[in-house]
Amino acid sequence: MATTRSELPDAAGRFGDFGGRFVPETLMAALDELTTAYVAARDDDGFQAELAALLKSFVGRPTPLYHAARLTAHAGGAQIYLKREDLAHTGAHKINNALGQALLAQRMGKRRIVAETGAGMHGVAAATACAMLGMDCVVYMGEEDMRRQEPNVHRIRMLGAEIRPVTAGARTLKEAVSETIRDWVTNVADTHYIIGSVVGPHPYPMMVRDFQTVIGREARAQMLEATGSLPEYAVACVGGGSNSLGLFVPFVDDASVRLIGVEAGGDGIETGRHAASIGGGRVGVLHGSMSYVIQTDDGQILDTHSISAGLDYPGVGPEHAWLKELGRTEYVSVNDPEAVAAFKLVSTLEGIIPALESAHAIAYVVDTLAPSLPREQAVLVCLSGRGDKDMGTIREADEAAGAR
């Protein structure tokens, strides 16, 4: 490998051929300002100490590592360990990044935050960080996602943020991102855009990754403490790719640990109704960055489908594309029904109701990976969030299955 990981991305924000900045000139100055501020904060012990203190006292970190004994017995193979991001404040890993970026915005003297949200977990996380720090917050959310994730709509409003419904296109995450970028371009002097995943133009993929690697740093130490060795596999679901990259990156130099990302297969990649950007997409540009995108031959972005709103996005972070090209990470997909089955299985076997997003990773581990491995081996899975928000979606899926 010519370039080691810690050196990337390069100054242009590139991971190999991926990443970069494909944005209008009007955003370049704002992205430069953000990069300079972020790099200074990253290297400032005071900023890191402030963030670490809040991650502990406000977010509840470190989150536990849990040996899922009944799930392991059910799968009949490798030991399954869950990294409990569902126990982080607000119920998902999103808060690690939202808090980091909100602190950065405060440091930059910006009092207004804009954010997009799909499943609503990032909207909740951004609204939470803004309430705690006394900042204004506007959250853009597609109307379809507002319907699918109604509990989170109420949570965001309760936290004092304004929700702006997005009615364009499929009315989901892709359109919400576009609206948020438009707002940022217009109000950039006093506004910071908190992107919720490792996507978008440089420096976002780098910055969000750095804020999320707390997941993998903790999990690596916790696995060593619990078992005396590293896991054979680390597995996580991939939407934009932030909980997975946060888990994977601290293991990248551990050649014995295989890293597997699980994308949303929806109705099946072959049907065209899916959200598997790597498994069913091609290289292109979306929201300012070069990576795998679900698009037509001539670059038209296609509508995606997943039962899980948090995975329903036609792109993926550029660092995933690069790690895949290097052969360091592997990607598989899990379809809607298998994710729903895993959701119910973890709930009844372990007393943990997982997010539908996380259920994709668990489905792959329980149905395919763990049973193929010996009992002495260990699989670490990121339980990226809790599933309270998904009750309505599960009920609808059950009703649809009953009607069939």
Ligand SMILES: *Cc1c(COP(=O)(O)O)cnc(C)c1O
């Ligand atoms: C947003 C979300 C995801 C998907 O986003 P990534 O950036 O791929 O992590 C996964 N799980 C939960 C619980 C989420 O809220």
